[in-house]
Amino acid sequence: MKARINGTEIYFDVEGAGLIADGAGMVDRPVVFALHGGPGGDHVSLRDALSPLSDTAQIVYIDHRGSGRSAPADPATYTLDQNIDDVDALRDYLGLDRISVLGVSYGGMVGKERGRSSLLPGRDDAGQQVWHAGDQVLVVTSHRCGFGVPISNVRPVGPVGL
Numbered sequence: 678m679k680a681r682i683n684g685t686e687i688y689f690d691v692e693g694a695g696l697i698a699d700g701a702g703m704v705d706r707p708v709v710f711a712l713h714g715g716p717g718g719d720h721v722s723l724r725d726a727l728s729p730l731s732d733t734a735q736i737v738y739i740d741h742r743g744s745g746r747s748a749p750a751d752p753a754t755y756t757l758d759q760n761i762d763d764v765d766a767l768r769d770y771l772g773l774d775r776i777s778v779l780g781v782s783y784g785g786m787v788g789k790e791r792g793r794s795s796l797l798p799g800r801d802d803a804g805q806q807v808w809h810a811g812d813q814v815l816v817v818t819s820h821r822c823g824f825g826v827p828i829s830n831v832r833p834v835g836p837v838g839l
Contacts, residue, residue: 678690678691679746679747679748680766680767680770680771682763682766682767682770683742683754683759683762683763683766684750684751684754685742685743685747685748685749685750685754686747686748687739687740687741687742687747687748687763687766687767688720688739688740688745688746688747688748689737689738689739689740689767690720690737690738691735691736691737691738692724692727692728692731692735692736692738693706693730693731693732693734693735693736694706694735695708695735706733706734706735707733707734707735707777708734708735708736708737708773708775708776708777709727709730709734709735709736709737709776709777709778709779710737710739710764710767710768710776710777710778710779711723711727711736711737711738711739711779711780711784712739712741712764712778712779712780712781712783712784712785712787712788713738713739713740713741713744713745713781713782713783713784714781714782714783714784714785715741715744715782715783715784716741716743716744716755716783717744718744718745718783719740719744719745719746720738720739720740720745721745722781723738723781724738727779734777737767737771737776739763739764739767741760741763741783741784741787742754742755742759742760742763743755757786757787757790760787761787761790761791764778764787764788764791765791778791778792
């Protein structure tokens with residue numbers, strides 16, 4: 678599927694149900710945006726490793742602008758900030774409030790920086806202003822994604838709750 682956002686077409690694919698039965702009703706599953714390495718790669722490298730997560734969450738695989746099945750764009754827009762904006766624009770396009778981001782290599786950089794820029798103001802129990810992460814971010818800094826990635830290369834940024 679493609680979404681026309683920020684002056685280009687971003688390719689994304691979805692794996693797993695967004696709603697699951699809970700007694701007589703339905704509940705939303707968490708949504709994980711999976712960001713590949715690169716630039717220049719595509720989401721296919723993530724599918725084998727992340728597919729088991731679709732039993733727990735809905736996974737949205739994204740090809741960064743100008744990469745994989747996404748449309749070419751002006752090379753001047755191939756920036757970290759633009760890729761962060763693209764993630765947020767796709768979240769809005771899909772009508773999602775909160776997402777988790779799992780990024781590998783360059784995708785980890787996008788996820789980490791997005792996590793830093795998405796801090797939200799709030800108040801602690803004493804009424805003092807505090808900042809908290811609006812979404813959850815898991816960063817894999819290795820260039821490979823798989824269950825063999827050393828745990829030292831995987832670290833949460835912000836609250837984790839999958």
